[in-house]
Amino acid sequence: MKRLFVLPAVVALLCFPMRIAAQYQLIELADVQLAKSLDATIQDDVGAPIPKALVQEFSADWKTVIRSTSTDTDGRFSFTPVRGRKIYFIQISVPGFDALRFRLQVDVKRGTSLKLKLTIAT
Numbered sequence: 001m002k003r004l005f006v007l008p009a010v011v012a013l014l015c016f017p018m019r020i021a022a023q024y025q026l027i028e029l030a031d032v033q034l035a036k037s038l039d040a041t042i043q044d045d046v047g048a049p050i051p052k053a054l055v056q057e058f059s060a061d062w063k064t065v066i067r068s069t070s071t072d073t074d075g076r077f078s079f080t081p082v083r084g085r086k087i088y089f090i091q092i093s094v095p096g097f098d099a100l101r102f103r104l105q106v107d108v109k110r111g112t113s114l115k116l117k118l119t120i121a122t
Contacts, residue, residue: 039076051071
């Protein structure tokens with residue numbers, strides 16, 4: 001009788017694997033970052049580009065992902081600006097690095113080309 005109960009439990013574990021949440025530290029930049037556009041380059045702490053980093057735009061309350069993309073082989077990403085909006089909420093994450101979350105203001109008159117550095121996760 002015990003085997004009938006053990007077997008379904010083993011089958012359930014094999015068929016429905018549990019997901020383990022990724023552990024990382026989230027770094028938030030308190031000040032609004034100014035940029036000329038919704039384009040940026042992501043680098044590691046020595047200046048090497050980080051390809052395939054997940055870049056997500058969130059709602060203002062950080063609860064809803066509006067759109068996402070990933071960096072290219074040169075660590076660059078780009079979003080098309082939304083007409084009438086100047087503030088964007090961006091999160092960048094890649095395995096092995098601390099995730100980065102910040103508010104980005106597009107200001108073509110005062111902004112610069114945005115270069116962001118991710119730190120290696122500890």
